[in-house]
Amino acid sequence: MNLIGLTRSELAAVLEDMGEKPFRTRQLWHWIYFRGATDFAQMSTLSKDLRARLADIHSLERPQVSREQTAMDGTRKWLLRFTDGKEAEAVHIPEDDRGAVCVSSQVGCTLTCRFCHTGTQMLVRNLEPAEIVGQFLVARDSYGEWPTPTDETRHLSNVVLMGMGEPLFNFDNVSKAVSILVDGEGLALSRRRITLSTSGVVPMIERCGHEMGVNLAVSLHAATDEVRSAIMPINRKYPLEPLMAALRAYPGVSNARRITLEYVMLKGINDSPADARALVRLVRGLPCKFNLIPFNPWPGAPYECTPMPAIQRFADILADAGLTAPIRMPRGRDILAACGQLKSASERERLQGYRARLAALSPDERAAAEAEHARP
Template sequence: MSIEKHAESFAAPAVDAQGRRDLIGLSRAELEALMGDVGEPKFRARQLWHWLYHRGERDFAKMSNLSKDFRVRLDEKFFVGRPDIAVSLASKDGTHKWLLEFNDHQKAETVHIPEEDRGTLCVSSQVGCTLTCKFCHTGTQRLVRNLTANEIVGQVMMARDHLGEWPSPPDGRMLSNIVMMGMGEPLYNFDQVAKALKIVMDGEGIAISKRRITLSTAGVVPMIERCGAELGVNLAISLHAVNDELRNEIVPINKKYPIKELMAALENYPGLSNARRITFEYVMLKGVNDSPADARALVKLISKVPAKVNLIPFNPWPGAPFERSTPAAIRDFSDIVFDAGYSSPVRTPRGEDIMAACGQLKSDSVKQRRSDKDRANPAAGEAA
């Protein structure tokens, strides 16, 4: 599917049963225009922005610096939404995964990973995925549609609600970092992802710095420069192979944008420097891409780009065609990359017991809908 076709795949705007419009996901300019439409001055948008994104307030009646009449009119025309939580799962290691349901009943997953010095939220950009990477569980779910800015920002707002981080704290946050590494390919939904991240980065609201946001792509080459120029966030590349033959097989987008084109785009990524390096993600697949020769080829491949490498032990899922590399193979691979001068940490799998680890996310919307039908009609479920 082309970038243009992806851009057409969205849900309808968020409107509730009363016909009220959701304010979450609107840009500052859109919020100002909306205030003009209801006969209010532009500064009302800034006041609302503070309540929505700094304080996380959902009840207009509690927005105390707005007139009572204005609060009543807001409640008549608008609401402050969140995605519904269909399933909430907590891992024994502290990781939390939510299956979120949107207005059209489609679902996507969001994961919070707490660590000693940070808390990272893994955010989805699509329902399903079109890339069909062979090692990724999400890739087994067909693309349903893109998520809107409303739905992307809503994931962050929901997590903040859960963590009790309103008003937005300046330091010591449990949600300090964002990775666009959930379901979907962010660069196939760039306009909505960019709109959402600009809201998240705004200093008068959620205020998460671009240096704490990482966007991961499998290599949508035409969009890489635009991502750097418009957002300036950290870039991660799902590489996973060092030659076109293997990458064509396990990361099929490589057939469209082969490694040579990808590396050329990365060399020109705006703002790239030794202080701001590109992260290469490399899932370790037993007997497939984990040999010392692969490690040496990886070092050569990334030699022209300020880089670091994240080695990801394969996280199994039902029916997966791969196995995780042995600890010895991962250690030897890491040593070769490290000795060549590149940081090469091995990512510790998190949330494996709730299928929340890297490559395990899948909303399973179709199965959920079937289960709903079975509950409504037990006889049919038993027959199946």
């Protein structure tokens, strides 16, 4: 059993089954999440006998780093492989005094938003709590940020669930991961430093506020159902009226804790002054702020980015109405780490390798290989 990803109560049950006293839970938790231990042998406050028994039957498994890339602006991206060979991506976006780790909640995605590169990759499966928390541990390893520093000194200060997948479609595992991230004796992140981004899974939004209590971000991207349904198929199931009602009822929302509305700027689609004025009407009375995101294209993308002068005019209309609407400058574009660009590069590489192997086979061997490849 991998001990990473277990809650405190689950970890306590493991130790109880081994005949250990309850205080061992706190010690083990400290080593895993405060010290970042990757080997039971490092845990000097535990007896040698307990360390040996733990190593015999348990592990401290992190995702394997298949590839690590650092962009010219300092953004760092990891392609992470899990024990079943599936992969997802995580990104660290550094700022002068802090930095956000963008983690994935699923391998692939089921939502097929037309402006998002991740949406072109089919959903494979949900990530387990160990795999979600493990992405943050890998980032900590990469920056050598152990033991857990204070908020004033840590570079990896925030977590954003904005990577691959829809977090609210993997609610239980994400909620469990959040409980581990915020534990004050381990990774010790404040709930106010964790943001969950959803495409608008209306029935789960209130539960998210009550059970996780994290900041909420919503991929809005349009002011009308017609446009939003065209670029975000989920809007056909959860259109704007029930979505906005759910946001207004989000537990804890206030002017001091506003909901972030993400809005990707697509040339000729959602970027007119009329669209901006429609947004003002749509969000009236909702404590919120906008993030205006210049579209990050990829090869074969169906849209173009709105020119910067038009984005600025759009932002000015929102600002004149009293709304906060900064333009989020793209980060990590040169390594495809910018917003909406996450997709396992190895997927394409494996497909190319598979096609090359097929070309070298006889017709009968090729037919057999294709049949095997098509099996679920």
